[in-house]
Amino acid sequence: MDLSRAAAAALDTADPLAGFRARFAGVEDDLLYLDGNSLGRLPVETPAAVARVVEQEWGRGLVGSWSSWVEQSRRIGDVLAEGVLGARPGEVLVADTTSVDLYKLLVAGADARPGRDVLVCCADDFPTDRYIVAGVARARGMTVREVDAHIDTGLDLDVLAAALDERVAAVVLSQVAYRSGALVDIAEVTRLARDAGALVVWDLSHAAGAVPADLTAAGADLAVGCTYKYLNGGPGAPAFLYVRRELQEQLRQPIWGWFGARDQFAMGTAYDPADGVDRFAVGTPPVLAMAAVEVGARLTAEAGIPRLAAKGQALTDLVVALADEWLAGHGVTVASPREAARRGSHVSLAHPQAWQLTQALVDRGVVPDFRTPDRLRLGPAPLYTRFVDVWDAMDRLRSVLAEGAHAGYPTERSRVT
């Protein structure tokens, strides 16, 4: 691999997604933004789309705009289903937060497996996933089985398989691990879980928009995910949930709100869940925030997951190669799978002073992400990140380490978030 800056620039020239960069605001700044896995950038179209909803639909249309707004959750869900998740129309809904959606689907899944008293999750999974599992288990008197994953290379499927038996009702698992970026095979895990009679609730937060989910092909039953990372839906944007069509009529979620009821405005006396994925809705979605999700979802679908995933692999390959070449001598190790096909679109680097390195990089115009205790996470979102951005960011990291500039920054203990 040619590790020169000219080689990186040549990759940009050949990049079929290069044109998408101009469709994001702020890219003309010098900032090297490698945190798209935490918060995606603002699409250029979004301010006008949000302003139209605020000023025209709300300000002028008032309640008359509800006819459009009530379709939002399903409309954006269908964009994600077809263009991002490899699911069918009517299987995806945008509503609530990832945590609330995970709660709804996990309870629905556990209810669908009566007599089983174990929930399985991964000990290294994102906190909210483990917390939601713990809360549901506690409320139902169930036991949690936490499966260990390697902090750098992810979950070993043999270890998972050993945890699956006739007591397991449901498994919660991230397709892409939030720290290491390790990718799990949805089809394989689904098969393992199904053999044990359990349902899997996938968390696609760090995966959707970066790697293929292919939910239908993989036979996935349930999934949730974030829209403000690779889907560029804006800070705190409503999440999505997916329920395989064949399961929808069998499942009931626990929060019986009017948006999940059949014939919502009939305001009937008893709750009767709507047909299809609508029954997993609860209350009125935040329409302004939804407008931004729609732009991000359409943009991602337009770029196409195959191209995004290929570029994500190439970008993170470059991170890995430069880390090996430039940073290994400074005590930095690659804390993600080395094989591109086994990771998402971010790479973690381990270093004892990762927090100080993070601060030093920010002061030098690079935005990485820090994950406690010693991980520097680099997420070059393929939709708007150039190969030269990765090269320049790694070059600045190399300089910081060579100069020891990070030594002057406070340690994590003093961190205020």
Added chain:
Amino acid sequence: MDLSRAAAAALDTADPLAGFRARFAGVEDDLLYLDGNSLGRLPVETPAAVARVVEQEWGRGLVGSWSSWVEQSRRIGDVLAEGVLGARPGEVLVADTTSVDLYKLLVAGADARPGRDVLVCCADDFPTDRYIVAGVARARGMTVREVDAHIDTGLDLDVLAAALDERVAAVVLSQVAYRSGALVDIAEVTRLARDAGALVVWDLSHAAGAVPADLTAAGADLAVGCTYKYLNGGPGAPAFLYVRRELQEQLRQPIWGWFGARDQFAMGTAYDPADGVDRFAVGTPPVLAMAAVEVGARLTAEAGIPRLAAKGQALTDLVVALADEWLAGHGVTVASPREAARRGSHVSLAHPQAWQLTQALVDRGVVPDFRTPDRLRLGPAPLYTRFVDVWDAMDRLRSVLAEGAHAGYPTERSRVT
């Protein structure tokens, strides 16, 4: 009462809140908007506030803006606590939908009353309230006691008292009934429930911003409410929840997300709920939508609940008086409490062809609200509705009835929502 248009105009001239009308977009249109109890109007400041969050905070600030965003839920909560709800700082949080918030507080309340197996709600309450109660009861094997309320004049407290005994864990009740507008005395109901050892979860959706809640003075324990009605937070805007300070450490809600955890970014292995009202948070709030809630909350607080409530009573008094004078002969009856102190800021009128009347009014530039099967609901939001608006709307309704113009409109059976 002088029922001339000149008298209505004189009330506008004397209105201490008259200046607030110009702070809303679209009021220069001829539209007579009497549906602020369903969706409040757009404040003039909101588009710029939302655009600043989109373009500056997200577009430019990117992840650096989280330091401001993580404060939103509490910051807006404190504005509502002090300026709208009569609660103390640190008792109110803006997050999730009203339905999800109600679910969280109801489960927390039921958990705090172990051994009790009954939930009480009102048979005429808003569907989502009854549905949430039914769902929680079903999941926990509890029984629902539905208390009958008079469809026009609201809940009789003797009837409620008779339903409260040592089996009741929690009561869900709206301060202002969504259909009739009947107002319930929070202090009195809280006392009744406390005597029975039960907790009340108040739904303030149709009350907040229109009538005083005085939660601290009333000794209220738990409440939720909508921000897109009288608080003008925008379609589907995140809701608020209130938990009395003294109860916060005793209660735990069921959806254990990372925003409710102590030291969120430490990402500890076990869920440890945050101190204070923060433990009732779950996931990342929709930041764009929250920005609009903040404008609406501050505007309402600036106007002040005493003035808003007084004007709301005067506006609805005018509706009642004009209905009696002009419409009674056409078969219209007042389906709300006649005493102003016993209702919120909306009035329902009953007529067998209410759905046709609604359509006829919309075609004549009046936006009322229809509630099945025969209610025409008029909500003159005091922050931007003039007395002449009420007079003109009622005058158009009188003309429709006099001309029989509504007869030409389709019946509700053909309604598509």
